[in-house]
Amino acid sequence: MDLKVYAENISKRAKKSQKDLIKINTEIKNRALLRAAELIMERKEEIQEENRKDLERAEKKGYSKALLDRLKLNEKRIKGMVQVLKDVASLPDPVGQVISMWTRPNGLKIGRMRVPLGTIMIIYEARPNVTVEAASLCMKSSNAVILKGGSETINSNKILVNILKQAARETGFPEDAIQFVETTEREVVNHLLQLDQYIDVVIPRGGESLIRAVSEKAKMPVIKHYKGVCNLYIDNEADMEKALNIAFNAKVQRPSVCNAIENLIVHKDIAEQFLPEIAYYYGKAGVEMRCDQTSLDILQNHPKAHDTELVPAKEEDYYEEFLDLIIAVKVVNDMDEAIDFIHKYGSNHSEAIVTENYTKGMRFINEVDSSAVYINASTRFTDGNEFGLGAEMGISTDKIHARGPMGLEELTIPKFIILGNGQIRDNFGIPKKEEKVEINKEACDLR
Amino acid sequence: MDLKVYAENISKRAKKSQKDLIKINTEIKNRALLRAAELIMERKEEIQEENRKDLERAEKKGYSKALLDRLKLNEKRIKGMVQVLKDVASLPDPVGQVISMWTRPNGLKIGRMRVPLGTIMIIYEARPNVTVEAASLCMKSSNAVILKGGSETINSNKILVNILKQAARETGFPEDAIQFVETTEREVVNHLLQLDQYIDVVIPRGGESLIRAVSEKAKMPVIKHYKGVCNLYIDNEADMEKALNIAFNAKVQRPSVCNAIENLIVHKDIAEQFLPEIAYYYGKAGVEMRCDQTSLDILQNHPKAHDTELVPAKEEDYYEEFLDLIIAVKVVNDMDEAIDFIHKYGSNHSEAIVTENYTKGMRFINEVDSSAVYINASTRFTDGNEFGLGAEMGISTDKIHARGPMGLEELTIPKFIILGNGQIRDNFGIPKKEEKVEINKEACDLR
Numbered sequence: 001m002d003l004k005v006y007a008e009n010i011s012k013r014a015k016k017s018q019k020d021l022i023k024i025n026t027e028i029k030n031r032a033l034l035r036a037a038e039l040i041m042e043r044k045e046e047i048q049e050e051n052r053k054d055l056e057r058a059e060k061k062g063y064s065k066a067l068l069d070r071l072k073l074n075e076k077r078i079k080g081m082v083q084v085l086k087d088v089a090s091l092p093d094p095v096g097q098v099i100s101m102w103t104r105p106n107g108l109k110i111g112r113m114r115v116p117l118g119t120i121m122i123i124y125e126a127r128p129n130v131t132v133e134a135a136s137l138c139m140k141s142s143n144a145v146i147l148k149g150g151s152e153t154i155n156s157n158k159i160l161v162n163i164l165k166q167a168a169r170e171t172g173f174p175e176d177a178i179q180f181v182e183t184t185e186r187e188v189v190n191h192l193l194q195l196d197q198y199i200d201v202v203i204p205r206g207g208e209s210l211i212r213a214v215s216e217k218a219k220m221p222v223i224k225h226y227k228g229v230c231n232l233y234i235d236n237e238a239d240m241e242k243a244l245n246i247a248f249n250a251k252v253q254r255p256s257v258c259n260a261i262e263n264l265i266v267h268k269d270i271a272e273q274f275l276p277e278i279a280y281y282y283g284k285a286g287v288e289m290r291c292d293q294t295s296l297d298i299l300q301n302h303p304k305a306h307d308t309e310l311v312p313a314k315e316e317d318y319y320e321e322f323l324d325l326i327i328a329v330k331v332v333n334d335m336d337e338a339i340d341f342i343h344k345y346g347s348n349h350s351e352a353i354v355t356e357n358y359t360k361g362m363r364f365i366n367e368v369d370s371s372a373v374y375i376n377a378s379t380r381f382t383d384g385n386e387f388g389l390g391a392e393m394g395i396s397t398d399k400i401h402a403r404g405p406m407g408l409e410e411l412t413i414p415k416f417i418i419l420g421n422g423q424i425r426d427n428f429g430i431p432k433k434e435e436k437v438e439i440n441k442e443a444c445d446l447r
Numbered sequence: 448m449d450l451k452v453y454a455e456n457i458s459k460r461a462k463k464s465q466k467d468l469i470k471i472n473t474e475i476k477n478r479a480l481l482r483a484a485e486l487i488m489e490r491k492e493e494i495q496e497e498n499r500k501d502l503e504r505a506e507k508k509g510y511s512k513a514l515l516d517r518l519k520l521n522e523k524r525i526k527g528m529v530q531v532l533k534d535v536a537s538l539p540d541p542v543g544q545v546i547s548m549w550t551r552p553n554g555l556k557i558g559r560m561r562v563p564l565g566t567i568m569i570i571y572e573a574r575p576n577v578t579v580e581a582a583s584l585c586m587k588s589s590n591a592v593i594l595k596g597g598s599e600t601i602n603s604n605k606i607l608v609n610i611l612k613q614a615a616r617e618t619g620f621p622e623d624a625i626q627f628v629e630t631t632e633r634e635v636v637n638h639l640l641q642l643d644q645y646i647d648v649v650i651p652r653g654g655e656s657l658i659r660a661v662s663e664k665a666k667m668p669v670i671k672h673y674k675g676v677c678n679l680y681i682d683n684e685a686d687m688e689k690a691l692n693i694a695f696n697a698k699v700q701r702p703s704v705c706n707a708i709e710n711l712i713v714h715k716d717i718a719e720q721f722l723p724e725i726a727y728y729y730g731k732a733g734v735e736m737r738c739d740q741t742s743l744d745i746l747q748n749h750p751k752a753h754d755t756e757l758v759p760a761k762e763e764d765y766y767e768e769f770l771d772l773i774i775a776v777k778v779v780n781d782m783d784e785a786i787d788f789i790h791k792y793g794s795n796h797s798e799a800i801v802t803e804n805y806t807k808g809m810r811f812i813n814e815v816d817s818s819a820v821y822i823n824a825s826t827r828f829t830d831g832n833e834f835g836l837g838a839e840m841g842i843s844t845d846k847i848h849a850r851g852p853m854g855l856e857e858l859t860i861p862k863f864i865i866l867g868n869g870q871i872r873d874n875f876g877i878p879k880k881e882e883k884v885e886i887n888k889e890a891c892d893l894r
Contacts, residue, residue: 018816019814022813022814022816023814102835104833104835108824110834110835113812115816117847118816200846200847201846201847215666219662221668221845221847223847239869241869242869244876244877245869245871245876246871248871248876248877249871249872249875249876250871252875252884252886253871253873253875253886254872254886281877281878284878284884285878285884285886286884286886325886343466365560365864366469366543367466367469367470369469369562369565369862370862371862371863372862372863372864373862373863373864374864374865374866374867375865375866375867376866376867376870377555377865377867377868377870377871378870378872380871380872381555381865381870381872382863386551386872387551387557387863388551388557398668399564399647399648399860400564400647400648400668400670400847400848400860401847401848401860402860403860403862404863405863413846413847413848413849413850415816415817415818415819415820415850415851416818416819416820416834416850416851416852417812417819417820417821418819418820418821418822418824418828419822419823420821420822420823420824420825421823421824422686422688422689422692422823422824423823423824423825424692424693424695424696424697424700424824424825424827425696425700425701425825425827425828425833426700428695428696428699429691429692429695429696430692430695430728431728431731431732437699437731437732437733439699439700439701439702439733
């Protein structure tokens with residue numbers, strides 16, 4: 001297969017489908033999504049059969065247990081995909097939504113109307129359920145999608161795309177709007193990244209090196225999904241029970257994810273009270289604490305921290321996304337120091353403060369420059385579903401277009417619509433009889 | 448001067464100022480803008496003195512009259528800058544605006560709040576008034592700005608930045624948030640484009656080659672401002688007077704700008720009535736018509752087109768941004784053909800339909816994929832001021848982040864704010880006495 005031709009072929013098709021996509025109504029989109037949900041249940045055994053092929057190959061290759069677990073489409077995950085399709089069908093359609101409209105003195109009505117981005121390419125990790133999640137969001141937002149999943153899940157992805165396309169055909173949804181990169185040859189991605197005339201945006205998910213490589217090569221805009229070094233700040237006016245529950249939840253409930261905390265920042269006036277308590281519970285859960293000198297002085301030899309692994313923190317620990325039962329601890333003199341710490345070591349993903357003080361809570365919300373900023377809640381809620389956006393396309397760590405979980409709205413962009421009644425600029429219309437036409441040839445400075 | 452060190456120095460300063468920017472309130476921002484307006488009038492002679500230096504140098508270099516005209520800060524333009532500062536001061540502050548907030552079943556309040564993008568670098572053409580326009584929009588939206596103007600206007604820009612910084616100092620606005628590239632050495636831009644750790648977005652304005660070069664080199668996101676090949680479609684159900692006025696206005700009132708039309712598309716059933724009329728007025732204004740065969744057949748030897756220059760159109764004419772008194776004409780069989788024409792030859796900038804038919808108007812609005820889509824009005828209104836956005840940072844031709852004129856809102860991005868009351872995920876808090884902690888080490892698939 002000529003990979004360049006292949007890349008051009010699928011991206012041209014996706015581009016071409018935009019013309020049909022913009023004409024279909026919400027009902028057709030929902031019908032396609034719900035039919036796909038039915039088909040997944042109907043063809044469940046086929047899906048698991050194909051998934052087994054992926055698993056066997058991965059086992060032979062000696063992949064880690066964690067990766068194998070990710071690949072697997074068990075009963076729960078299949079039901080999860082069905083639920084995503086139903087959820088996305090039930091969400092309001094963002095396309096055509098006029099988010100504001102105003103009237104100008106000359107009577108022009110000017111509005112901002114949400115339209116699809118066009119064609120979205122998503123490059124994702126070895127998780128077959130992302131195929132359904134990403135495709136369903138694009139379908140509902142009238143975007144064409146090019147799916148490039150991890151090569152480890154090629155068979156599972158293939159059957160899922162096959163099902164999505166069948167659902168499209170049966171319901172009048174433009175089938176070509178769902179494109180799938182069938183080859184596992186990496187070179188095809190490089191070709192696709194050149195085709196900015198067909199592909200409007202790329203969303204790479206996965207490791208940092210993949211994202212950097214895609215950003216460097218892509219000719220079209222890239223919405224990046226980098227790591228999460230999330231921080232929790234326990235203020236001296238924190239409620240102790242909230243502080244303990246949030247610090248425990250945000251680290252321990254699922255340590256391997258991007259919205260779990262990696263750094264625990266504690267105000268010096270509450271450190272002697274709070275640290276031994278949390279150390280006690282972290283100890284029970286097997287969390288290793290990497291402590292600065294102040295926290296180490298408090299915890300070392302403290303009876304409550306008896307069973308907790310305490311390690312002196314190195315500078316680089318504060319930058320690290322452990323994704324594990326490890327937390328770095330820092331005691332600060334005040335909130336300013338906490339915010340500076342977050343801006344220095346954090347990755348602008350999710351940060352939380354625990355405080356009962358109104359002014360400090362509001363300051364934290366305003367001054368912390370992250371995609372999700374919390375007062376008195378666990379950072380673990382940074383997720384499209386938990387935020388009530390329905391599914392999500394990923395969590396943007398970029399600072400333009402979208403920050404944080406990307407739902408349907410973030411897959412659209414407002415264009416301007418202008419409803420007129422014959423308005424012309426500066427009343428400069430066709431000249432009346434024998435009127436001389438004077439043309440403003442002045443350069444563009446006033447438009 | 449070591450350009451690399453210089454680039455790092457100014458962008459670090461801009462980045463650092465963000466911390467102060469986020470703390471000042473709207474009143475301080477407005478005071479700084481209004482003080483700058485006063486200072487421009489107070490120091491008018493100085494400004495014109497510096498501007499004369501630029502003009503003299505440009506004259507010596509033999510620059511075109513059009514360019515010299517652009518450089519010049521005459522009375523009208525100085526007043527224009529003052530007005531922009533006052534206008535921007537009077538606009539509502541977008542920063543901190545919560546555009547939506549909802550409550551989740553667990554009581555979490557989740558909202559989208561507008562925040563600045565961070566540091567914006569704008570690279571612009573030789574027009575000193577853009578210095579004031581761009582800086583004022585960034586100041587009001589709490590963004591740090593790095594201004595890189597055309598080298599031809601270095602002296603004019605320098606004094607204007609000097610005035611803006613004086614206004615900042617006098618009013619408590621962070622002075623370092625306004626950075627100006629003082630050197631005219633081109634290499635400095637290449638260094639700046641590498642500094643994505645300090646600069647969040649680049650907005651290049653000017654020629655296509657500049658924009659392409661910036662896009663290729665920049666490590667940070669680029670919001671592009673490409674050309675405008677704007678189209679006007681005269682439907683068979685158009686009102687003749689509106690059609691003539693709009694076709695005349697959109698081409699003739701100021702032909703040198705990006706929102707003037709380049710292509711005139713006419714439905715076949717109205718072509719024989721409409722074309723000779725508009726040819727008559729275009730003839731009066733000196734507009735050359737590049738005609739397809741059908742329109743040529745209608746116009747050639749028609750008495751109304753007697754004084755109009757008619758030229759057979761070539762395929763490449765339809766792609767061209769003439770920016771001059773030239774228009775390409777195409778007769779189509781129906782609206783579908785018109786829309787296909789627009790998508791093929793247009794640049795997704797501004798397009799208009801003239802029709803009295805409701806359904807066709809609505810279809811045009813929905814199906815034409817451009818940043819500004821009009822019914823019954825001239826495309827010449829595509830402009831931040833005309834749209835009521837106040838000033839504008841430029842007109843984005845990109846499909847992510849912002850389409851069309853970029854005002855204050857487009858210089859912000861919503862982040863998520865989450866107001867909690869101790870909420871934790873899955874009720875997984877500190878364990879009760881002797882409760883065993885079971886940790887979900889499953890991979891990240893459900894977040």
